[in-house]
Amino acid sequence: MADEPSLTRWSFQDFKIFYDAKFGRKKIPEKQNGESAADKSVPNGSSSSSASSNGNGQVKNIPDMAIYEQYRNQDRSTNHSNGVSSNGIGAKPQKPLLPTFDSAETRSLAEGLCRDIVRGNPDVKWESIKGLENAKRLLKEAVVMPIKYPKYFTGLLSPWKGILLFGPPGTGKTMLAKAVATECNTTFFNISASSVVSKWRGDSEKLVKVLFELARHHAPSTIFIDEIDAIISQRGEGRSEHEASRRLKTELLIQMDGLMRTEELVFVLAATNLPWELDAAMLRRLEKRILVPLPEPEARRAMFEELLPSQPDEIELPYDLLVGSTEGYSGSDIRLLCKEAAMQPLRRLMALLEDRREVVPEDELPKVGPITADDIETALKNTRPSAHLHAHRYEKFNADYGSQILQ
Secondary structure, eight states, X not given: XXXXXXXXXXXXXXXXXXXXXXXXXXXXXXXXXXOOGGGSOOGGGOOGGGEEEOSSSOEEETGGGGSOHHHHHHHHTEETTTTEETTSSBOOOSXXXXXXXXXXXXXXXXXXXXXXXXXXXXXXXXXXXXXXXXXXXXXXXXXXXXXXXXXXXXXXXXXXXXXXXXXXXXXXHHHHHHHHHHHHOOEEEEEOHHHHOOSSTTHHHHHHHHHHHHHHHTOSEEEEEETGGXXXXXXXXXXXXXXXXXXHHHHHHHHHHXXXXXXXXXXXXXXXXXXGGBOHHHHHHOOEEEEOOOOOHHHHHHHHHHHSOOOTTSOOOOHHHHHHHOTTXXXXXXXXXXXXXXXXXXXXXXXXXXXXSSOOOGGGOOOOOOOOHHHHHHHHHHOOOSSOTTHHHHHHHHHHHOOOOOO
């Protein structure tokens, strides 16, 4: 026994220090024997004990490998061995990607939500949305102006924190949200049901909480929840609602209520085709409710002129016939109608090419002929509107709950 090598015994205190550093505690207690500050762990689970060697003497921190692409691209131009960039200036961003969390689990959830941040500019201008002047005016008043001129929106004039866009399918609700993201130039979270619903028990509520913490951290920010009726429909209907769904809805309501009591510019922009399915408590928190209606005749004409422009050497298309025959069409229906009209001359050309046995080279292919009035009439016969069935229900909901504006 005397010849066997002695084993290093860990005390309980040593194991606790290692465990806290490895799994995300904020701070390791400083030892009494003069331990250096380099042995202390840092927030969010990054510590010296969690570093690993890659075989060539360079040390990589495991949490740094999980950071999302914006900061990973920035790190490629820096030297991690000494923590400074090539020009000698520290490469740390002005604002950290994530706030300080108490556990590595919460940090992991936050990193997943960061992937839903719209990093690029959607490049949707207000002018590119035809019609919807009232909806655009209300959105500018509710979101854009408080961010540009925060001096005026204080006290009783504090900005609305919850905005609901409702209306028939295909009328441009998502386009309006993209225009808000382009105009405001803020942190834009594009959230769907898959972003905040998890199969693990308790994770859905944590995801909602972490989402609002991230939004406050990156304020001014906008949380866009598309098809919000899939997340927070009316509670307790038929007593068939699952417990996890109730907890998710409750946490979302609590976080929405917390936004109204904070001074940070965090907006929740929601969209739905079924506003009457929303819970009454969520309707109260979505203070500004904006109807996105079917396009008016002037808007329909502008859409047709943009999608089917008349060429100078061709006969002008019958825009009056198109406008008069598309009452009840949504913007998506109008786009499908224009696509069907544009397919008519292409079908005639494809029939001629199919009669040839040999394959025509690409540089010898003939041009597609112009769209005629007969093509327009054929497209009108083959296309039916899909958004007019419940138009009266949206008008009634807008009269009961919507936001009106003086002309």
